[in-house]
Amino acid sequence: MRDFSYLRATSVEEAISAAAMPATMLLAGGTTLLDLAKCGVAEPERVVDISHLEGLDAIHVDAKGATIGALARMSRVASDEAIKAHFPAVSEALWQAASAQIRNMATIGGNLLQRTRCAYFRDPVTFPNCNKRNPGSGCAAVTGVNRNHSVLGGNSACIATYPGDLAVALTALDAVVHLGDRQVPIDDFFLLPGSTPDKEHAMRPGEIITAISIPASPVARHSTFLKVRDRQSYEFAAASAAVGMDLAADGRTIRDIRVAIGGVATKPWRLRAVEDALRGKALEPDTVKQASRLAIEGAVDHGANHYKIELAPRVVERAILKLGAAA
Ligand code: FAD
Numbered sequence: 001m002r003d004f005s006y007l008r009a010t011s012v013e014e015a016i017s018a019a020a021m022p023a024t025m026l027l028a029g030g031t032t033l034l035d036l037a038k039c040g041v042a043e044p045e046r047v048v049d050i051s052h053l054e055g056l057d058a059i060h061v062d063a064k065g066a067t068i069g070a071l072a073r074m075s076r077v078a079s080d081e082a083i084k085a086h087f088p089a090v091s092e093a094l095w096q097a098a099s100a101q102i103r104n105m106a107t108i109g110g111n112l113l114q115r116t117r118c119a120y121f122r123d124p125v126t127f128p129n130c131n132k133r134n135p136g137s138g139c140a141a142v143t144g145v146n147r148n149h150s151v152l153g154g155n156s157a158c159i160a161t162y163p164g165d166l167a168v169a170l171t172a173l174d175a176v177v178h179l180g181d182r183q184v185p186i187d188d189f190f191l192l193p194g195s196t197p198d199k200e201h202a203m204r205p206g207e208i209i210t211a212i213s214i215p216a217s218p219v220a221r222h223s224t225f226l227k228v229r230d231r232q233s234y235e236f237a238a239a240s241a242a243v244g245m246d247l248a249a250d251g252r253t254i255r256d257i258r259v260a261i262g263g264v265a266t267k268p269w270r271l272r273a274v275e276d277a278l279r280g281k282a283l284e285p286d287t288v289k290q291a292s293r294l295a296i297e298g299a300v301d302h303g304a305n306h307y308k309i310e311l312a313p314r315v316v317e318r319a320i321l322k323l324g325a326a327a
C-alpha cells in the first residue's frame with residue numbers, strides 16, 4: 001500500500017477544495033477505499049477525511065420526498081421509520097447489503113461510489129489487463145472467469161457489473177444525486193463503460209456528493225427490493241429488482257410502475273420497457289411474466305454468466321407479484 005498524506009477536513013468547503021487536488025481521494029466510512037488501497041487499485045497521494053463533517057448526515061422526509069445526507073450511515077437510513085414507511089425499497093435494499101458491521105460504518109455517498117467486484121480489477125499484480133484500472137490494457141474478464149459479470153450494458157472494453165444494491169432502488173424511484181449546487185438524476189449519474197470504462201460516474205473533478213433526494217410518490221410508498229444471491233447473507237446480488245407500483249382502487253389495475261434491476265448490468269438498470277408493458281394492465285401472473293421477459297432485451301452473455309439471462313426476468317416477475325400480493 002502506497003503512503004499517503006491525511007487531511008481531516010473541517011468544513012465542506014475545505015473538503016471540496018482539497019478534493020480538487022490531483023491524486024486526492026475522500027474518506028467517508030472507508031469500507032471500500034481502504035480495501036482498494038490495500039490491493040493496490042487505489043493509490044491516493046492524499047486522503048481527505050470527511051467522515052465527521054457536520055450537516056452532511058441528516059435524513060429529512062416530508063410530503064415532497066426524502067433528502068439523505070451523503071454521510072448518513074447505511075444502517076441509520078435502513079432503520080429510519082420515515083424511510084421505511086415512504087420508501088420501503090430503499091430500506092430493504094440497504095438491509096440486504098453487506099454486513100451489520102459494514103452498514104454501521106459505510107455511508108450513502110460511499111455506497112453509491114463503490115467499485116466493481118470484478119476479480120481481475122481487484123488484483124493488479126496478477127492481472128495487468130483491465131481497461132477500468134489501466135485504460136487501454138484490455139479486458140481479462142471477457143474471455144476469463146466471468147460468472148458474476150454483466151449481461152447488459154457491457155462491451156468488449158468492459159463487462160464489469162455494478163455491485164451496489166441501494167443505487168438500484170434509487171434508480172427505480174427517480175432519485176437525484178446532489179453534488180453541492182449541481183443535481184444529477186441518478187440514471188444519468190452512472191455511466192455506461194463505452195470506450196472509457198474507467199469513468200464510472202458524472203462527477204467532475206473537485207465535486208463531492210452532498211446528498212441524495214427521492215421524490216415522494218405512490219410508487220415509492222408501495223415499493224420493494226428483492227435480491228437473489230449465492231448465499232442468503234453477506235453476498236452481492238446475482239440479480240436484484242427494485243419495484244414500485246401504484247394499483248388502482250380495484251386492486252388489480254396497474255396505474256403506475258417503476259422497475260430497475262441490479263447484479264446483471266454495468267450500471268443500475270432501469271426497465272422502462274417492462275414498465276410500459278405493464279402500465280394500465282391488470283396485475284395477472286401471465287401478463288407480468290411476459291412483460292418481465294423484456295428485462296433482458298439486448299442481453300449478451302459470455303458463457304459462465306448465461307444464467308443471469310434466465311434469472312433476471314424471474315427476479316423481476318417475482319418482485320412484481322410479491323408487491324402485488326402485499327397490496
Ligand atoms: P468509502 O470507502 O469511504 O468511499 C468509497 C469511495 O467513495 C471512495 O472512492 C471515496 O473517495 C468516495 N466517496 C465517499 N464519500 C464520498 C462523497 N460524499 N463524495 C464523493 N466521493 C465520496 N454493498 C452493497 O450494496 N451490497 C452488498 O451486498 C455489499 N457487500 C459488501 C461486502 C463486503 C465484504 C464489503 C467490504 C463491502 C460490501 N458492500 C456491499 C459495499 C459497501 O456497501 C461499501 O463498501 C460502502 O457502502 C462504502 O461506503 P463508505 O462510506 O465506507 O465509502
Ligand code: SF4
Nearest residue numbers: 118130131139158159
Ligand atoms: Fe477490468 Fe472491466 Fe474487464 Fe473487469 S470486466 S477486467 S473491470 S475491464
